[in-house]
Amino acid sequence: MYTKIxxxxxxxxxxxxxxxxxxxxxxxGKEPGLAVIIVGNNPASRVYVNSKERDCKEVGINSYExxxxxxxxxxxxxxxxxKLNNDVRADGILCQLPAPxxxxxxxxxxxxxxxxxxxxxxxxxxxxLVTGEKxxxxxxxxGIIEMLKYYSIDADGKNSVIIGRSNIVGKPMAALxxxxxxxxxxxxxxxxxxxxxxxxxxxxxxxxxKTKFVKADMIKDGAVVIDVGMDRDENGKLCGDVxxxxxxxxxxxxxxxxxGVGPMTRAMLLKNTLTAAKNFMxxx
Numbered sequence: 001m002y003t004k005i006x007x008x009x010x011x012x013x014x015x016x017x018x019x020x021x022x023x024x025x026x027x028x029g030k031e032p033g034l035a036v037i038i039v040g041n042n043p044a045s046r047v048y049v050n051s052k053e054r055d056c057k058e059v060g061i062n063s064y065e066x067x068x069x070x071x072x073x074x075x076x077x078x079x080x081x082x083k084l085n086n087d088v089r090a091d092g093i094l095c096q097l098p099a100p101x102x103x104x105x106x107x108x109x110x111x112x113x114x115x116x117x118x119x120x121x122x123x124x125x126x127x128x129l130v131t132g133e134k135x136x137x138x139x140x141x142x143g144i145i146e147m148l149k150y151y152s153i154d155a156d157g158k159n160s161v162i163i164g165r166s167n168i169v170g171k172p173m174a175a176l177x178x179x180x181x182x183x184x185x186x187x188x189x190x191x192x193x194x195x196x197x198x199x200x201x202x203x204x205x206x207x208x209x210k211t212k213f214v215k216a217d218m219i220k221d222g223a224v225v226i227d228v229g230m231d232r233d234e235n236g237k238l239c240g241d242v243x244x245x246x247x248x249x250x251x252x253x254x255x256x257x258x259x260g261v262g263p264m265t266r267a268m269l270l271k272n273t274l275t276a277a278k279n280f281m282x283x284x
Contacts, residue, residue, distance in 0.1 A: 005256075034061055120272070146268070159183050226255050
């Protein structure tokens, strides 16, 4: 019998901890704040931004939204980021992606101060992660580690297979699993004999972006399966990269979609923002 990993419950615990930390900072005279930039009218981006703003309000973080028109240029966006880098109210800066096609996203992410990069995408923070130094870690991989620890799933010495090599999930996830002393294999679109590799995984993390890509015959009995995907099936119903109904019976633990990794990503953003605020307090 498998255990369904409850991301909502783990995220709620982290949010409770964040609320306490926010109160502690306020008692010391520091109002934690997150600047959120959204460019254009992407409906999905608007939903994400609204949910992040609600999360901030729930735990006592000030949220400052900067909604820019679809026609915004890279230079205009960079000018705003420069201002926010020097704005003491903004402990963290988040630029909602994807941005309109005329925006150079790499320039944007690289200009955000590494000390305010609560998404963990700046090359400085990527370098810190890889070399084992303190820095901001991308929220989704960080949230997955928190879930594993909450359920006392020990990665030490385990075979961990990650499907996907994106800068947002796959690569930082590999670094974090190495830090947990797992033996890590990263698979991608050029991997040969994928199913042979995944069947050896004690912990499988799917971040490929393909609806129900991971099938039951790709999983070994008793595996832990983490589904990072957020897709829709042929009926328009939310689902992930894993064929949950058929895969779950083979697992020891598995995340559902929705209600698994998603809530954790948002919770870790709050945690990163409060860490940034605390860091700025210690600098003063």
